[in-house]
Structure formats: C-alpha cells, structure tokens
Amino acid sequence: MCRVVDLQQAVLAKNDATAQTLRAELAARGTTVVNLLSSPGSGKTALLERELLVARERGVPVAALTADLATENDAVRLARSGVPVKQVLTDGLCHLEAGMLGRHLEAWLPEGTRLLFVENVGNLVCPASYDLGESLRVVLASVTEGEDKPLKYPTAFGLAHLVVVTKTDIAGAVEFDEAAFRAHVQQVNPGVEVLLTSARGGEGAGALLDRAMAAADGGAVHAPVMARQQREPHHHEDGTHTHTHTHSGPHESLTLTAAPGAVTQTRS
Template sequence: MCRVVDLKQAVLAKNDSAAHTLRAELTARGTTVVNLLSSPGSGKTALLERELGLARERGVPVAALTADLATENDALRLARSGVPVKQVLTDGLCHLEAAMLGRHLDGWLPEDTRLLFVENVGNLVCPASYDLGESLRVVLASVTEGEDKPLKYPTAFGLAQLVVVTKTDIAQAVEFDEPAFRAHVQQVNPGVEVVLTSARGGEGAGILLDRALAVGAGGAVHAPVMAQQPPAHHHHHAEGHDHVPGHAHEHVPGHAHEHGPGHAHEHGPGRGPGHDHGPGSRHTHPHSGVVPTR
C-alpha cells in the first residue's frame, strides 16, 4: 500500500493557516474584511465604487484592494471615490490567497481602516476555495447571467454569507426570473440572504456597506452549511492503482468518495482546488501597483 498526498489539500491547509492569522491580526486592529467574488462583468466594480463613495460621505474609514490578471482599470475607477485603493496584478493567477493579500496590505493599509473591501479576480471557480481572512464573503451575480448560476457554481454560492444581485434596472428587459434564482440559491445555501442592487438605478444603495458595518460591530453572520461540514479525508490508493491523466478531484467536505473513472469532488474554503506544482512547474508570483488616494 502507498499513500498519495493530496497536494491541493496541502496548499489549502497552508492557506487556511495564513487566513486564520490574517483575520486575527486585522480583527485586533478593528478592520473588517469583505471578500467580493463574481464572474467577470457582473458589475461588482461599479457597485463597489458607489459603496466606497457612500462610506466616505458617512465618514467611515474604508479602503479597497482589487485584483486582476492585467490592467489597473478597476483601481483607477475605484480611486475616484477618494479612498485608499490598491491594485494587485496576478500575472495569470486566477485567485488571491491569504498570504498574498497579507503581503500587499503590509505597510499600505491605513491603521484606522474600519472596512477593507477586496475585489477578487473575476472568477467563480478558483477564488471560491480560498479563505482570505475575510469576515464577510459576498458573491455577486448580475441579472444577465441566468437564474441557474448558483447551480452551475455550487461552491461559490454555497459558501457565500451574502448574495448580491446586480443590474436590477435591466431585470425586466432580460426577463430575469427572480423567484427561480432565489430558489436555486437556497438549494445550495439554505438561509443565506439575497439582496437586490443597481449601481445605475440606485436600488439597494448602501446595503453592502451596512451589512459590512454590522458584521464589524459583532452582528450575526450567516453560517453556510457547506462550510460546517468536516474536511475531506486523504486518499489512500493500493499499489498499482492508476490515476487517469487530467482526472480532476473536487471535494465536497465530508462526502464519501468512490474512485471510479471520471468522478469529481468539490471543495469548500480551505478544502478546494489549489494549483498543482508538478516537477519542473513554475509558480508565478503577483506584483502590484498602487493608485494614490485623492
């Protein structure tokens, strides 16, 4: 018998440890981190720009860090709000990780920051499995993306502590089925709150800011069922057991695994797919650009 160590599980365990440390450090200084996840084009930058402006109007010390594979376009937009903004360019990496976030905050995040909004890379797959040390995880979906989005990305929506629907000003034009969307969200994440917003029309203005402040003040946070399940076990394979090349493992925590050809497992935070480092593989580390406050 031989034991095969799941490198993805090891990567995620290391990330979990870094996230735990970062969360404790930021909480001790009074900073609440909000992790924003969505597909590209969901409108999260427009929504965040509006919320940052409202925070400044209310006198709430807030900052934002935005991550993209390339360009500083989002940071330039967010900086118009007048709050501290930092751009992280991931050079192709499809998600942020806790240690990476910690490095970019070191020496940059103002000491009095009450809320830090992290706009993750536009992607509902990789970022879903990585805890960034956040106190509130928000998943956004626009009315143009289809009512079945939560079913297509059950890990992202299943681990959300708040679900935000964007672009509701065009919901009627695109025939968005709100009841169906809500039902699908509840199917993968029972009890999570779903809120409606429109950066252009003003619906839900300040709701993201209000929810984040409530969490920072010690308010109750939704506990997704998926996040409460025990971690998946390590895999033990008999000698001579062949893995099909390219065979993907996505683990649902606590799910019993039968190793048949073509099966897939799904991961929750700290239990999800990481990046494999095979022999001779290279890991690209991100760099960042800083957009000064105005």
Template sequence: MCRVVDLRQAVLAKNDERAVGLRGRLAEHGTVALNLMSSPGSGKTALLEVLLERALERGVTAAAVTADLATENDARRLAASGAPVKQVLTDGLCHLEAGMLSRHLDGWLPEGTRLLFVENVGNLVCPASYDLGETSRIVLGSVTEGEDKPLKYPSAFGLANLVVITKTDIAEAVEFDGPAFHRHVQQVNPGVPVLETSARTGAGMDGLLDLLLEAADGAPVHQPALAHQHQQHMHNHDEAAHDGDEEPHHPAAVPT
C-alpha cells in the same frame, strides 16, 4: 512506506493557516475584510465604486484591494472615490490567496480602516476554495447571467455569507426570473441573505452598506452549512495526511 499526498489539499491547508493569521491581525485593528467574488462582468467594480463613495460620505474609513490578471483599470476607477486603493496583479493566477493578500496589505493598509473591500479575480471556481482571512464572503450574481447561476456554481454560492444580485435596473429587459434565482440560492445555501441592487440607479446600495456596517459592529453574520463541511473535510484530511509521520508537523509561519 510510500503514501500518496494530495498536493491541492496541502496547498489549501497552508493557505488556511495563513488566512487564520491574517484574520486575527485584521481583527486586532478593528478591520472587517469583505471578500467579493463573481463572474467577470457581473458589476463588482461598479458596485464597489458606489459603496466606497457612500462609505466615505458617511465618514466610514474604507479601503479596497482589487485583483486582476492584468491591467490596473479597476484600481484607477475605484481610486476616484477618494478611498485608498491597491491593485494586485496575479500574473495569470485565477484567484487571490491569503499569503498574497497579506503581503500587499503589509505596510499599506491605513490605520483605523473599518471596511476593507477585497475584489477577487473574476471567477466563481478557483476563488471559492481559498479563504483570504475575510470576515464575510459576498458572492455577486448579475441579472444578465441567468437565474440558474447558483446551481451551476454551488460551492461559490454555498459558501457565501451574503449574496447580492446586481444590475436589477435591466432585469425586465433580460427577462430575469428573480423568484427562481432566490429559490436556487436557498437550495445551495439555506438562510443566506439575498439583496437586490443596481449601481446605476443606486437601488439597494444603502441597504447593502447598512448590512455591512452592522456586521462590522458585531451583528451576527450568516454561517453557511457548507463552510462547516469544508472545514471538517480539511481537518479530516490533515489528520490522515500526518498520521504516522516520524517527524512532528510544524505549520508554515504566518507572513507579517
């Protein structure tokens, strides 16, 4: 009997298995992984520069992995903070995957790292589908992108544990409608915290770091409703895909 297999869902299922393994290993070492996602030019790297510097000033052990299709420019910028930084070149792939991240962390992530920042590829479409084994998913939206960004990318913003508005120092100049942005975020992800920041002036940066450290200490993290729907969909698809298999299904080994 022939059955149609959804290749994309099979790929995501394997990624999710690897993400579960990586999340467990990071937790064993007391490391909180933070997956930062945004469009290109939203200010992820500038935000990370400040966060790494301030974390180190407070004596917090932090490291960063930054992903790009090409060049190591971002890694060089972040390394100036003094924190351990690793560049991942995806060679054209528009997102990171759990197995890819795990391979780059193996043998590199310093023991005792408390905060691991993962700067995903600049893209709000593909990365939204891939669990990296992160503790929290942070989605950035800059004031230059407009207040309707959450409505245009509901999956990315709808799966966020935290939303950060960047470049607020120029909000007035670009006529950014802050209240509308907040409404649109809550429309796709009710209850998610939204923080306003400026890497240039430092506004909101200490508050953001405080929130991340509270999460690292076990404070409740916002759980988006869309995440439960996504997990249920994957579970239902997995059951349907393997219903009637003659051979038992063996999950892929989690990379070490």
C-alpha cells in the same frame, strides 16, 4: 490522482491557517475584510465604487484592494471614490490567497481602516476555495447571468455569507426570474440573504456597506451549511486533471492614493 488531491488539500489547509492568522491580526487593528467574488462582467466594480462613495459620505474609513490578471483599470475606477485603493496584478493566477493578501497589505493598509473591501479575481471557481481572512464573503451575480448560476457554481454560492444581485435596472429587459434565482440560492445555501442592487439606478445603495458594518460591529453573520471540508479541488474545463496554483515569485501591484490618478507601481 489521490496524491494530487492530497496536495490540494494541504495547500488549502495551509491557506486556511494563514487566513486565520491574518483575520486575527486585522481584527486587532480594528479592520474587517469583505471578500467579493463574481464572474467577470457582473458589475462588481461598479457596485463597489458606489458603496465606497456611500462609505465616504458617511465618514466610514474604508479601503479597497482589487485583483486582476492584467491592467489597473478597476483600481483607477475605484479611486474616483477618493478612498485608498490598491491594484494587485496576479500574472495569470486565477484567485487571491491569504498569504498573498497579507503581503500586499503590509506597509499599505492605512491605520484606522474599518472595512477593507477585497475585489477578488473575476472567477467563481478558484476563489471559492480560498479563505482570505474575511469576516464577510459576498458572491455577486448580475441579472444577465441566468437564474441557474447558483446551481452551476454551488461551492461559490454555498459558502457565501451574503448574495448580491446586480444590474436590477435591466432585469425586465432580460426577463430575469427573481423567484427562480432565489430558490436556486436557497437550494445550495439555505437561509442566506439575497440583496437586490443597481449601481446605475441606485437600488440597494449602501445595503452592502450596512451588512459589512454590521459584521464589523460583531453582528450575526449567516453560517453556510456547506462546511469548508467539503470543498473539492477545481478542474480544468476539459476534465483532464486536477491542479493547484502556487506562485512563489513576485506579484506586481499598483497603489492609488486618495487622489485619483496617482498610481505607484510596486512589487512584493
């Protein structure tokens, strides 16, 4: 078991080094990465689409890369905003890694991009351990997921620079306890800001973009108490073994230009 844990630590150390290099390279280009993590069905894509529209209205040059195990559905939705979008299909991999992101940005990320929003694979376990070279890590949870979500996924919420609550327009219908949720967030990540948003109702529209731009402009970003050295390897639900995912083969990606519906399929 120790040898498996050591392997996982080595993989994370390599990823962190790659992430640092990618962060520096993108910063030299004037690009800031925002890494979005959540469970499937949290409303992450809907919120991101709204934020991309706000960015376009404000004249902020942004792009979005979205990752899924299959289908280009999210990229098609995001491309309706009119900004450059790329879909990465991970072929079963439950998270993005810094090296993978870097490869997909080569020859695609438009020059002058101020913000790159990365919509990670819908999962609060695997992606939590991988730095993508982001300057702002955002963890989202919808009002339908329960107030104890931060306690169930302490690593994801504990390493967040910002926490976003989605679907607040139905908070009353599902009896969402905002005070309890905030208390649980503070328990695992003291001092982190919690934003309330509704892609449908418009609450908090542009707030995520504001925080991202502040980070891009060198503003202070919340420093989570949980150190990255404290991350633990993730386990299968049956608890039988620890594992790490490494893929050396090609990953399929789809690129959408500013014109919605224009899809180009590539491999890297």
